[in-house]
Amino acid sequence: MFTKGHTKKWSKKDNSPRNPGCFQAGKPSGRSRSQTSIQIPESASASTSYVRQTLKSSDCKMETTGNICTLRPLDNADLKREENKELHSGMRWIDSQLNISLINTNINKHQVDSPSCPKFIADYYEQKKWGTCWQFTLKCIACGFIGDRMKMYKEIANGKPGPNPGQPNVALASALQDCPIGNTTVQQLLAGIDTPPPCRSSMQRTSSKVAAEMVKLNKTDMAQKLELVKEVNRRRGVPENEINITVDARYNSNTIVSKKKPGQNATQVFALGIETITDRKFIVAAVVQNKMCWRGAWLRGKGFPIECPGHEECTANLYRAAALSEYRAGKRDGKPDRTPEMSGTVCDHRWRWTFS
Ligand SMILES: [Zn+2]
Ligand SMILES: [Zn+2]
Incomplete structure (x- = not known):
């Protein structure tokens, strides 16, 4: 908690020295660095919590009329x-x-x-x-x-x-x-x-490379899992491309306040399409809704009439004031890999997607 002393502003109109205990002219400065003293200046009496530390070093050879504070190493220090x-x-x-x-x-x-x-x-x-x-x-x-x-x-x-x-x-x-x-x-x-x-x-560079590899790996993996699900459909004698899925989403927010519209203070949502055809519950689709765009925000700050999404190299796929929606995520708003087309809906985030 801030005390009065911390928030008090020092104005130039105030002619009294800021810290009279520290910089008095004419005082000998012969103390070594090890003998530091902590002084509480007069101006910082009861009402403030200032603690001023005065460090005076004997190795200061400068000609000066007043005292100066130095933080120099000792003469015999092997730097x-x-x-x-x-x-x-x-x-x-x-x-x-x-x-x-x-x-x-x-x-x-x-x-x-x-x-x-x-x-x-x-x-x-x-x-x-x-x-x-x-x-x-x-x-x-x-x-x-x-x-x-x-x-x-x-x-x-x-x-x-x-x-x-x-x-x-x-x-x-x-x-x-x-x-x-x-x-x-x-x-x-x-x-x-x-x-x-x-x-x-260097961390950012590595992260970018790893993230790109991760996307590739995930796409391959989802495609492989999708083939397994299709195989099950074929064996059952039902249309192989119609796959029931549930959607679950993760937000970059830790205050999920509503069951119906969770994570509304979040800027990103990552939704997964999980198949319910097999008991393995493979993840067969991933959807990202992102409101954040560094480039767009920067350009708007410079006065350019830019809106996200829509401009070149925009990272957002949702307007910055728009609400995140699991409904829209379930409707493959973010165009996941394999671009499935929705052919029917079941209540409560359960969907049937048609995978090509
Ligand atoms: Zn040796
Ligand atoms: Zn943008």
Whole structure:
């Protein structure tokens, strides 16, 4: 909860210094950084909750009439070493088997390359980030031996030029496809457990590739399942293309307030057509209703008379103020694969589609 002190605005008309306890001229600034003091300024008495921290460092050599606040490192700080330690500490996602192989390989190579060094005292020479994966290079502190850079993850050989994608990166992207969290939350999660998160652009790139593959895979799968259902119809001696389905939908909203019109504050709905001809209940169709279009929103913000859906490269297939409708989803508004035609309706989201 905000106190009065946090929300109070500082105006230029107010001539009194903002923080009189901190920046008084003429005071000696001989305190070292370790002796920091926390002062509660006079202006921040009972009515506010300001806590001002004054950091004064003895290594400030500047000629100045007043005091200045510095956040400089101590004179004897080894910045390079500190930075290295900082970079190489914390949690990492590494393949445990490859980790063993990294240690063994480096010990063997150390024996061959510097036989005079009695003991391999390992430290990280370099850690290279590859999405959520890592490539490690070890060194020997005693003799300065530097090993080869080794990948701490398995790759996916895609036969394309350039480095291969790491298996865990692709696996993560594909796992996120069926997960309510996205790339940004994964970054926060990883940062929360002291693991340097992958950058946003690389995660987005991987997600896009994985999503396209997932669509292809799903279409193939639905087509295969549809053939199984048709086979059952043929054996029963009924028209093979008439398939009873039920429709169930998932919204990007966690407040479903109505049974009749669920998820009206959602912007996306993903409906599945589930056949009821066999007892396997195969998913034979998928429909997406999407109101969101980044490009359309951006263009409208710039003053262009653009409406979604309809413009080029529009991601929406529903007007942004339109209501999501399972009725419409059931009527294959979103044109799922195989473009089934509805030939009759049964109540309560149960439909009969004709698949060609
Ligand atoms: Zn050594
Ligand atoms: Zn659009």
